[in-house]
Amino acid sequence: MSARRLAEQQPDSFEFTPENKAWLDRQIAKYPPGRQASAVIPALWQAQKQHDYWLPQKAIEKVADLLGMPYIRVLEVATFYTMFNLEPVGKFFVQVCGTTPCMLRGSDAIIEVCQKRIGEQRHVTADGLFSWLEVECLGACCNAPMVQINDDYYEDLTAESFAKLLDDLAAGRPTHVGPQNGRNRSEPLGGLTALTEFYGADGKSGPLSDPAAAAQPAHPGK
Amino acid sequence: MAKIIVDGIEVDVPAEYTLLQAAETAGKEIPRFCFHERLSVAGNCRMCLVEVKGGPPKPTASCAMSVKDLRPGPNGEPPEMFTNSPMVKKAREGVMEFLLINHPLDCPICDQGGECDLQDQALAFGRDRSRYTENKNAVENKYIGPLVKTEMTRCIQCTRCVRFTAEICGTSDMGNIGRGEDSEITTYLQSAMRSELQGNVTDLCPVGALLPRPQNFRARPWEYTKTPGVDVSDALGANIRIDTRGREVIRILPRINDAVNEEWISDKARQSVDGLKLQRLDRPYLRENGRLRPASWSEAFGAIAAKVQATSPDKTGFIGGDLSSVEDLFAAKALADKLGVKNIDARQDGAKLDPKNGRASYLFNASVEGIDAADALLIIGSNPRWESPVLNARIRRRWRAGDFHIAVIGEPHDLTYPYEHLGAGPDALAKVARGEGFGEVLAKAERPLILVGAGALAREDGAAIAALAAKLAVKGDWNGYSVLHTAASRVGALDIGFVPGEGGLTAAAMAKAGALDLLFLVGADEINVEPGAFVVYVGTHGDRGAHRADVILPGAAYTEKSGLYVNTEGRVQLTDRAGFPPGDAREDWAVFRALSAVLGKTLPFDSLAQLRALLNKAVPHMAQIDEIEKADAGALTKLPAGALSGAAFVSPITDFYLTNPIARASKVMAECSALAKGALKQAAE
Ligand code: SF4
Numbered sequence: 074m075s076a077r078r079l080a081e082q083q084p085d086s087f088e089f090t091p092e093n094k095a096w097l098d099r100q101i102a103k104y105p106p107g108r109q110a111s112a113v114i115p116a117l118w119q120a121q122k123q124h125d126y127w128l129p130q131k132a133i134e135k136v137a138d139l140l141g142m143p144y145i146r147v148l149e150v151a152t153f154y155t156m157f158n159l160e161p162v163g164k165f166f167v168q169v170c171g172t173t174p175c176m177l178r179g180s181d182a183i184i185e186v187c188q189k190r191i192g193e194q195r196h197v198t199a200d201g202l203f204s205w206l207e208v209e210c211l212g213a214c215c216n217a218p219m220v221q222i223n224d225d226y227y228e229d230l231t232a233e234s235f236a237k238l239l240d241d242l243a244a245g246r247p248t249h250v251g252p253q254n255g256r257n258r259s260e261p262l263g264g265l266t267a268l269t270e271f272y273g274a275d276g277k278s279g280p281l282s283d284p285a286a287a288a289q290p291a292h293p294g295k
Numbered sequence: 296m297a298k299i300i301v302d303g304i305e306v307d308v309p310a311e312y313t314l315l316q317a318a319e320t321a322g323k324e325i326p327r328f329c330f331h332e333r334l335s336v337a338g339n340c341r342m343c344l345v346e347v348k349g350g351p352p353k354p355t356a357s358c359a360m361s362v363k364d365l366r367p368g369p370n371g372e373p374p375e376m377f378t379n380s381p382m383v384k385k386a387r388e389g390v391m392e393f394l395l396i397n398h399p400l401d402c403p404i405c406d407q408g409g410e411c412d413l414q415d416q417a418l419a420f421g422r423d424r425s426r427y428t429e430n431k432n433a434v435e436n437k438y439i440g441p442l443v444k445t446e447m448t449r450c451i452q453c454t455r456c457v458r459f460t461a462e463i464c465g466t467s468d469m470g471n472i473g474r475g476e477d478s479e480i481t482t483y484l485q486s487a488m489r490s491e492l493q494g495n496v497t498d499l500c501p502v503g504a505l506l507p508r509p510q511n512f513r514a515r516p517w518e519y520t521k522t523p524g525v526d527v528s529d530a531l532g533a534n535i536r537i538d539t540r541g542r543e544v545i546r547i548l549p550r551i552n553d554a555v556n557e558e559w560i561s562d563k564a565r566q567s568v569d570g571l572k573l574q575r576l577d578r579p580y581l582r583e584n585g586r587l588r589p590a591s592w593s594e595a596f597g598a599i600a601a602k603v604q605a606t607s608p609d610k611t612g613f614i615g616g617d618l619s620s621v622e623d624l625f626a627a628k629a630l631a632d633k634l635g636v637k638n639i640d641a642r643q644d645g646a647k648l649d650p651k652n653g654r655a656s657y658l659f660n661a662s663v664e665g666i667d668a669a670d671a672l673l674i675i676g677s678n679p680r681w682e683s684p685v686l687n688a689r690i691r692r693r694w695r696a697g698d699f700h701i702a703v704i705g706e707p708h709d710l711t712y713p714y715e716h717l718g719a720g721p722d723a724l725a726k727v728a729r730g731e732g733f734g735e736v737l738a739k740a741e742r743p744l745i746l747v748g749a750g751a752l753a754r755e756d757g758a759a760i761a762a763l764a765a766k767l768a769v770k771g772d773w774n775g776y777s778v779l780h781t782a783a784s785r786v787g788a789l790d791i792g793f794v795p796g797e798g799g800l801t802a803a804a805m806a807k808a809g810a811l812d813l814l815f816l817v818g819a820d821e822i823n824v825e826p827g828a829f830v831v832y833v834g835t836h837g838d839r840g841a842h843r844a845d846v847i848l849p850g851a852a853y854t855e856k857s858g859l860y861v862n863t864e865g866r867v868q869l870t871d872r873a874g875f876p877p878g879d880a881r882e883d884w885a886v887f888r889a890l891s892a893v894l895g896k897t898l899p900f901d902s903l904a905q906l907r908a909l910l911n912k913a914v915p916h917m918a919q920i921d922e923i924e925k926a927d928a929g930a931l932t933k934l935p936a937g938a939l940s941g942a943a944f945v946s947p948i949t950d951f952y953l954t955n956p957i958a959r960a961s962k963v964m965a966e967c968s969a970l971a972k973g974a975l976k977q978a979a980e
């Protein structure tokens with residue numbers, strides 16, 4: 074990571090939609106009076122969701138005004154967490170985990186696909202569809218390597234399956250969220266090896282045999 | 296109290312003391328970067344690691360752990376800590392090595408070199424060589440205002456500056472953005488800091504990341520001659536250190552005095568130094584055919600003597616200035632007395648304060664330290680943030696401690712702490728005096744502080760307002776009636792009775808056209824003297840007084856003389872001479888002494904020592920340097936009540952950065968002023 078800055082092109086204003094404002098008021102109300110600054114992360118998060126998945130300067134200031142915080146305090150939070158995007162991102166925003174377990178399981182190949190298919194990190198493709206970012210552990214190490222695309226995890230990737238995933242997204246085809254290699258959630262790839270008398274046989278868990286379960290919701294997009 | 300053994304020395308300290316403080320009590324100094332006595336504990340630099348027994352079996356940050364957190368030994372022995380064990384030595388070396396990884400090796404071109412904590416501690420506690428061969432991290436410099444130059448690659452992220460602006464200044468200007476090795480200290484989108492105390496971050500910064508911009512590359516710390524002085528830019532009398540190189544004052548730093556300024560000074564006190572060199576009067580001038588021309592001392596004295604002879608005492612007057620020392624005013628007053636002149640006054644702003652009402656009527660009786668003890672505060676006609684930023688920071692500190700009700704009558708400025716705004720003028724005060732609204736809070740308070748500013752006193756009904764305010768302030772032993780003056784010389788002038796004698800005119804009356812034929816301005820630049828009188832100006836700068844003058848006698852600025860100043864709480868303080876006045880200029884008291892001889896009214900002193908002896912005889916408490924002679928609160932009850940007008944209180948300070956001739960001559964202050972005005976305009980939009 075290098076130093077993160079606010080985007081050069083900024084919108085002139087930012088307002089929460091009435092629904093989001095109401096939602097935010099409920100979050101603020103969770104904290105005792107005088108402690109409304111505690112709601113800064115949910116507030117920024119909601120602002121980012123509302124604003125094409127990135128935070129403009131005016132949104133940072135809006136949140137600060139709403140919570141009675143100095144602007145710099147909110148900027149500190151927004152620049153600290155990489156989950157807050159300070160620049161526009163693609164319609165499909167790919168966060169590639171590059172931390173040790175994923176790296177050992179081949180995240181370098183995934184990153185290579187990104188570079189070839191999307192280009193430089195933190196750059197949006199000309200068609201506005203993709204941008205990517207290398208991030209630290211996203212907590213799905215057992216299914217390494219993995220990426221997060223918008224709100225969804227795609228796991229157990231290979232260069233091929235990941236390239237296909239990107240093609241599917243670009244073409245608007247439905248995708249399969251979760252492991253891409255037929256594994257069920259984070260269970261052993263070859264099926265359960267323990268507690269088999271309790272699980273697997275009745276379809277509660279185990280290797281994907283149930284076509285209904287396989288048809289998990291396609292990627293909803295935005 | 297709790298016992299703790301530091302390197303084998305047993306000490307008894309308050310249980311809430313940090314290990315670092317306990318070690319200091321035992322006489323062991325612990326290196327530190329992020330810890331600062333007057334800021335909250337951050338615990339992020341790790342330089343203060345020590346070894347403890349009775350706590351976690353790893354090096355412990357001594358600034359962030361308190362004595363009461365440690366467990367006693369198995370048989371109840373007091374906990375032990377070590378500041379010089381092998382573990383500590385290794386830990387310090389390790390921390391230092393990490394800090395230096397990304398710190399540039401540019402000490403030879405760094406202004407901080409020679410007074411740099413990192414440099415000193417690397418020498419004392421670091422390894423003798425570096426094992427780091429990778430590239431160093433570089434950080435972009437930031438603009439954070441005209442007073443502070445940044446070199447952010449040098450920053451070690453101690454966050455002292457961040458905590459200072461958030462906690463002491465109350466402006467929350469600085470922050471730490473990004474994370475990890477990309478952490479950067481900056482203001483919000485590189486805007487200028489907004490505090491009147493921002494210059495202090497250059498003292499706090501333990502490395503050369505934040506440096507005073509006006510002093511950039513001017514001198515090395517070891518080249519300075521250091522002289523203890525007293526600031527005159529406001530009436531607080533902050534203790535300063537005047538650093539000179541050769542004849543030139545290069546910089547002014549705070550001196551620690553917990554009773555007055557702790558360790559802060561305002562930006563005006565610190566950075567109007569360039570004003571000491573600009574616009575200076577370095578020789579006498581005479582006005583001839585409407586133009587001022589350089590003259591010799593004897594010519595100038597001759598012209599004055601002729602005028603004095605031709606003028607009767609009741610058509611002659613003396614106005615004392617805001618920056619004059621007690622000695623200057625004492626000498627001027629002595630001359631006036633010899634001439635039989637009754638028209639003398641140092642209250643250029645027309646403040647309705649009179650020594651005959653007792654000293655309590657014009658002091659900040661609660662004392663600056665007393666702010667910490669006060670339990671309610673009413674500010675009347677004052678904007679303490681501009682009238683004395685350091686005092687305002689003290690009020691803010693008291694507010695942060697909690698349980699402190701503050702109300703303001705007057706203009707509603709941003710004071711960096713919340714307050715209740717009761718109204719604009721005397722009506723609101725009358726209401727409080729009747730015990731309504733905030734009056735109830737005051738009635739319940741045991742130590743109410745009533746801060747009365749020049750905005751409430753320098754007006755027709757000033758005396759009546761003072762009487763009303765005084766009634767609210769005295770409770771038993773507590774006298775909370777506190778006048779915040781705006782002029783450094785004011786209390787001293789009132790102490791020596793630099794006010795009109797029987798039938799004499801006030802400053803405002805003297806300045807009126809036709810009132811006088813001959814007027815001496817003793818460094819008085821804040822008053823507009825109408826045409827008519829022959830004006831003799833004794834002072835330092837080509838400011839308002841000099842422009843109006845017919846004869847100019849060049850005097851010495853506060854860094855160029857040894858002098859007494861009495862601050863707003865009545866504390867007598869002595870400032871030392873750090874350099875000589877430029878050219879032919881002389882100290883003001885010596886000018887009056889020389890002039891008196893020409894006039895055939897020789898004053899009875901030939902040296903400053905003799906003058907001080909006379910002064911001490913006349914006003915005994917002037918001999919008690921650094922002391923406050925407590926004023927008798929009884930006099931306050933006798934203040935004459937009077938009718939109140941309806942007009943709103945207006946603070947006399949409209950531009951914090953330009954309140955005296957030195958600051959008005961300073962280019963740095965002009966820049967700050969322009970910036971602040973721009974910001975004000977923006978805020979108003
Ligand atoms: S700029 Fe100086 S005071 Fe501020 S965090 Fe960096 S080293 Fe500390």
Ligand code: FES
Nearest residue numbers: 170175210211213
């Ligand atoms: S290391 Fe990639 S998800 Fe944990």
Ligand code: FES
Nearest residue numbers: 338340341343358
């Ligand atoms: S001084 Fe203790 S961690 Fe910095």
